Amino acid sequence: GAVVSQHPSWVICKSGTSVKIECRSLDFQATTMFWYRQFPKQSLMLMATSNEGSKATYEQGVEKDKFLINHASLTLSTLTVTSAHPEDSSFYICSARLPGGILVNEQFFGPGTRLTVL
Amino acid sequence: AQRVTQPEKLLSVFKGAPVELKCNYSYSGSPELFWYVQYSRQRLQLLLRHISRESIKGFTADLNKGETSFHLKKPFAQEEDSAMYYCALGGGKLIFGQGTELSVKP
Numbered sequence: 001g002a003v004v005s006q007h008p009s010w011v012i013c014k015s016g017t018s019v020k021i022e023c024r025s026l027d028f029q030a031t032t033m034f035w036y037r038q039f040p041k042q043s044l045m046l047m048a049t050s051n052e053g054s055k056a057t058y059e060q061g062v063e064k065d066k067f068l069i070n071h072a073s074l075t076l077s078t079l080t081v082t083s084a085h086p087e088d089s090s091f092y093i094c095s096a097r098l099p100g101g102i103l104v105n106e107q108f109f110g111p112g113t114r115l116t117v118l
Numbered sequence: 119a120q121r122v123t124q125p126e127k128l129l130s131v132f133k134g135a136p137v138e139l140k141c142n143y144s145y146s147g148s149p150e151l152f153w154y155v156q157y158s159r160q161r162l163q164l165l166l167r168h169i170s171r172e173s174i175k176g177f178t179a180d181l182n183k184g185e186t187s188f189h190l191k192k193p194f195a196q197e198e199d200s201a202m203y204y205c206a207l208g209g210g211k212l213i214f215g216q217g218t219e220l221s222v223k224p
Contacts, residue, residue, distance in 0.1 A: 034211065043204060043214045044162070093162070095212075106152070107212055109162040 003027055004096050006110035013084055014118055021079045021113045023094030029074035030096035034107060035067070038091045050077040084117040091115075120145050122207050124215035131195050132223050139190040139218045141179075141205030150208035151188040153179055157201045165203070166190070175199070195222045 003026040013019050023033055031052045036044040048069050049057040056069035066088075068080040077096075081088055091114055095107040121144040131137055143149055153165040165174055168181040168188060179190045188205060200222045205215040 041202070041217075041219065043216045046211060046213075049211055095162075106164060106167060106208070108164075109154075111161040 002096075002098065002108040004094065004108050004110040006094055006113050008113060009111060010114040010116075012116045012118060015085055016083055018080055018082045019084055019115060021081075021092055021094075021115075023077045023079070023096070023110055025075045025096040025108075028096070029099060030077075031074060031099050032097045033071060033077040034095045034097070035069060035077075035079050036093045036095070038093055038112070040091075044093060047079075081115065084115070086117045089115055089117045120207055120209075120213050122205050122213050122215035124203075124205055124218050126218045127216065128219045128221065130221040130223065133197055134194050137190075137192045137195045137199070137220065137222075139203050139205075139220065141188045141190065141215055143186050143188060143205075143207050145186075145207055145209075147209075149181070149183075149188075151179075151181060152206045152208060152212070153177070153188075153190050154204045154206055154214075155201050156204070162204070195220075197222045197224060 005024045007022045033050040035047045038044050046059050047062045050069045050071040052071045052074050058064045071077040091112050093112045095109045097107050123142045151168040154162050155165045156162045166179050177192045179188050181188050202217050202219050204217045207213045
């Protein structure tokens, strides 16, 4: 159980275009999802916390107008990279947290989306 | 401030040797700690959580509040243990350490 999927798994886009990445919890409802960015052989950097039905909470230094997050349902959160530039190229990972119980702080991770901006 | 430190970026051992991946944390209160593993080209997955006090794939980790550590240990490393290991501090959101790449050589 507790499977998280992401779509697409990789995407290449031109500079200046926008790209949407989807994160879905397949077998559970997630009131909270998280978006991370990971550089090669480096740790995960939390970008934002996505709460169903409310605005996302962004970490310091993350541009909310550039990385738009929408969590419209209990199983879907989307990250839109607007006006993408080559420096936005990275591996984006989402995770979802179970809504309650003893595992409340455990997160389940998606497989990631490789974004390359030309 | 909440922080997780993994001092070793790379740890290389031979098959059958003991392994210890270090993790130190800074947290005011009762910490909730995890070890996550990322095998090559696979997603991040939970290996251990301190609250369970379990052994997974031969790995164990004990929370030492006096030393603020949560080191990951395995008595006999296997080649399939080669991966990136991340220590994480929980409590609302996860704070990850920098990660340690474990390489087990034949």
